Amino acid sequence: MLRPTSRLCPFCEVRSILNTKPSPIQSPWQQSRHYGQLQRRKPSRMELSPNVGRTRDPPRSMTDSKPPEKKAVDPFGNLNQREARVQPPPQRKRTELEHKQAYNARERGSSRKRPEAFKALKMQRALAPVPYGDRAAVKSQISDLESFDEFPLLPSLKKAIADALPGLEDVSPTPAQRVAIPALLGVDDRRRKRNPVEKKGMEQFLLAAETGSGKTLAYLLPVIDAIKRAEVIEAEEEAQAEAAEKAADAQANKRTDMFSLKSPPLSTDPHPTSARPRAIILVPTAELVVQVGQLAKALSHVVKFRTAPISAANTATVIRSRLFSPSGVDVVISTPHLLGSIAESNPNILSRVTHLVIDEADSLLDRSFSPTTSAIIDRSTPSLRQLILCSATIPRRLDSFLEKRFPDIKRLVTPNLHAIPRRVQLGVVDVNKEPYRGNKDLACADTIWTIGRATAEHSDEGTEHVELKRIIVFVNEREKAVEVADYLVTKGIDAVALNRDTSGERASRILASFKGLAKGEEAPVAEPAASDAPVRRRRLLNTKVIVTTDLGSRGIDTLAVRHVILYDVPHTTIDFIHRLGRTGRMGRRGRGIVLVGRGDRTDVVKEVREGMFKGQALI
Incomplete structure (x- = not known):
């Protein structure tokens, strides 16, 4: 039986003869696919190359001087890896405030974070934080x-405290x-006694x-105490030196002529402490010089020390006589300047x-006062034992x-630093509403x-007795x-303006009337107006008003002031305080x-009111 004629190509026919297994008859398109699969097999898309884990850059040799360039962070650079070597996100450094908050949380035994308060005040915040x-x-x-x-x-200083604080029934120290x-006196907290070691x-x-809060008396008492104790020590040393000198002179007189006498000292010799004080108190304004000087003068009636308050409001003759006093000067x-x-x-x-x-240190160490204040500190450093900075805020x-x-x-x-006392109430007047319609004046x-x-009281005779108010x-x-x-x-x-353009003498007179009711000063009495009296312009007789800038907000002891009006909303929490x-x-x-x-x-004012109501610090 004859086999049918083959339709294969010569190459396939020879290959089929050489193979032991008979190959099935394939169509041309199957043959082309078969030979394509016989070629080099390409890797699958889901299969990684064995060279994935190797670095692309050649190893750096010892002769290379330039380090390899760091590659930019690729968001898809972690995909082509055999292991998940994902770099953690960079951690932000903690601020000083966050460190203190974390420390306080550990001290309380709780690590949960409190929600941040005073969001509106955050942009106006210029105060340094104090941990609770x-x-x-x-x-x-x-x-x-x-x-x-x-x-x-x-003991003499304790007796003088009652004279320095008149009108107070219970004289007790403030916080x-x-x-x-105790800290300025060097008192040991454990024994409550002075540390005898200098x-x-x-x-x-x-x-x-x-x-x-009485900061002036807080630093005056330790400073005066140190001055008086130093005087006692110096007096003892001078007595010993004088006794030794007399003994030496007596021994010398036995060997020399008995009629030779030592010449007496001249009466024109200056006092050893003339213009060489033991303590210096720096304040920013002339009004504060008068205020601190009055308190020091009240203490000196019993303790007996010499003080010299000087400012630009005094004449050159007064300044010279106070500094170069024949009896010397202590403070x-x-x-x-x-x-x-x-x-x-x-x-x-x-x-x-x-x-x-340095009283009001936040003002005396700012840009305007800092060069002069720093120069005074540097010059007095060789003999200085205590440097005391005082401030109502810590910017x-x-x-x-x-x-x-x-x-x-x-x-x-x-404990209540940077907090407005709860005994001070804060009211808000919306100027945009009726009847003002945006008129702040x-x-x-x-x-x-x-x-x-609101403070007027009527008597039985019909006269109006009013209490003098200072605003x-x-x-x-x-x-x-x-x-x-x-x-x-x-x-x-009755209103007056007080600003930088006001003369020092006039400013002192204005502020003096706001520190208390002077002797012989009585509140005005308004007679009842008769029906047939001529019409005159109304006057508010029982009120005195000062319109001022921040010049009148630093250190002035306005004890008689009960009301403060903020015509403009302050820029920062420091001005609020x-x-x-x-x-x-x-x-x-x-x-x-x-x-x-x-x-x-308005959001700032709202948060200040809430902080005052809760007694919180505005930080």
Whole structure:
């Protein structure tokens, strides 16, 4: 039987003859597919190459000087790997505030984070944070100090405290004084006794306490105590030296002529402490020089030390007579610029200083005062034993300055620092509503009239006896202070403007009337108006008003002020604290009123009110 003719190509026919197994008959398209599969097999898309784990860059040799370039981070660079070597995201460094918050959380035994408060105040925040754990520790530490007798002060100084604080039935130390006095005296916290070992080098302290807490007396008492104790030691040394000198002279007189006498000292010799004080207190304004000088003078009636308050408001003759007094000087109270100019011509004024106090340190260490204040600190450093900085707030710029210049400074902080006292109430007047319609001047005048009328009392004879009220109105610009004061005068209100352009003598007179009721000063009495009396312009007789900028918000002891009006919303929390701190001082009640108009931050005012109600620090 004949086989049919084959349709294979010659090559396939030869291959089929050589194979032992008979190959099936394939069509041409099957043959082409078969030979394509016989070619080199390509890897599957789901199969990784064995060279995936190898680095692409050749190993760096020892002769290569230039390191290989770092490749940019590729978001898909981790896909082509045999192992999941995923780099963790970079961790953000903790800030100082976050470190302190984490530490306080561990101390409380809880690590959960509190929600951040005061979101609107975050952009206005310029204060350095103080941990609440430190506040609680200080509060428990000073809770058992209830009297000045518990401090190791001189007996004469304890007696002088009652004279320096007249009108107070119960004279007890404030929290600022309980924190500062033991530390400045060098009292051991465990034994409550003075440390007899004299410390070498200069001690550095930062006293930060809320406004109206008695910081002036807190640093004056330890400074005067140290001065009087140093006088006793020097007197003993001089007595011993004089006795030794007399013994030496007596022995010499036996060997020489008995009629030869030593010439007496000349009466024109200056006092050894003339223009060489032991303590210097620096304050920013002339008004504060007078205020601190009055308190030091009240203490000197019993303790017997010599003080010299000098400022630009004094004449050159007065300054010279106080510094170069024949009886000497112990404490000098001045402004940095005046004392710096005196030190240029008479460097000996800083050669004997052992205690340097910088009051209102947040102002005296800013851009305008810092060069002069730093120069005074540097010149007095060789003889300085204590450097005391005082402030009602700790701004961030002051905090960073102290970290660089005085890293070992000891901070004496009260529990209520950066908090407006709860005894001060804060009211809000919406100027955009009726009847003011956006007129802030009218709202300010109406608020003052409301305060003045609320204090009037009528007697049986029909006369009107009123209590004299003192109100401070704060504005942000000094030109606005004059405009607002002039407008209030047209509305029958006794108002004056106080700003940088006001002379020192006039500013002292204005502020003197706000520090208390002077002797012989009586509140005005308004007679009842008769029906047939001529019509006259109404006048608010029982109210005195000062319209000022932040010039009147630093350190002035406005004890008689019960009401503060914020004509403009302050820019920062520092201004809030200082302005509202002019009322409610020394445990008294006060009231602040904010005029909120178009463009003012109502959310900031709301958070300040909530913080005041809760007693929280505005940080």
